[in-house]
Amino acid sequence: MSQHATARPQARPAPRRASGPTPRRLRVVAPPAAEGSGFFLAVCIALVLAGFVGVLVLNTAMAKGSFTMRDLQHRSDALADTQDDLRHSLDAVSGPGPLAQEARTLGMVPAETPAFLRLSDGKVIGVARKAAADKTFSVVTESSTSSPTGSGSTPAHR
Structure with missing residues (x-):
């Protein structure tokens, strides 16, 4: 047995033609001109x-x-x-020092017997008397000795 088979040519059928109109031939056409405004x-x-x-x-x-x-x-x-x-x-x-000095300049002296006015009812508490001029009046604003805790000077008023 042989591995080769013989080939026989077959007859080609004739192409069918449509009974309608013949197809048009294609051709290259130039692109349409751009007709846009610059808007x-x-x-x-x-x-x-x-x-x-x-x-x-x-x-x-x-x-x-x-x-x-x-x-x-x-x-x-x-x-x-x-x-x-x-x-x-x-x-x-x-401060207390300058304020005391200004009061001294204005002729003011510390009161020896102060009187107070109670605002709720307007009652005067105490009897005020004229103070005598005191030439030794002074105000101490800071103590020069250190406090027992050693934190420096503390304000003191006389």
Whole structure:
């Protein structure tokens, strides 16, 4: 037995023709000419430019706000310094020593027998008498000796 088989040619059937019209022949046609106006392009360019201008205006406004805030911060710092200076000045003139000195300058002397006024009913408690002029009047604002706990000077009033 042989492994090779003989091939026989077969007859090709004839192509069928449609009974209708014959197909058209295809041909290359030039692309249609672009007939758009430049309106869409102009709108796109205008939008991009408007975006750039908007970002520029926003950036400028933020920079101006930053400078204004810096100036206000400097002014606030200066006012805080002035307030501290005024508080120190007020503390210097309103302490017991300066207050006693100002009272002495005005001719005031300490009362020997004070009288008190009760505000709830307006009653005077005690009898006030005229004080004699005392040339040795003094106010001690701090003690020069250390306290028993060793914490330094403590305020004492006479």
